[in-house]
Amino acid sequence: MAVLRFVPHLQVSPYEIFRRMREGRPPLLIDLRPVPGPLTLRGALPYRPKWTPPSDQDVVLFDEDGTLAVKAARRLQAAGYSRVRALFGGLELWDFSLDPEVVGDDTGLERL
8 A cells, every 4th residue: 555645845735725726716737647537627737848837826736646746846846946836646635535525516626
């Protein structure tokens, strides 16, 4: 069984992003998956080659399980983009942890 370790300066929890979406102030969401899966986050933009993060906005990178996003966030933070973080656990943890029975029908996920 894999153990996930949350690193606050590198990752952001699904709950924090969900709360920010509900408050109408989501970060810029970037989907790193080369091929989109059946779900994505509402308002997310697909990653484009040679993309650079804006310096004046919080950016959250995501993929299915967070692996690609953590690597990319580390690389971008090392390049000076301190406002870039990875979605902890990716879409898998988001889908698992935000139960519609608790948060309501709007979980922030969209079917593709």
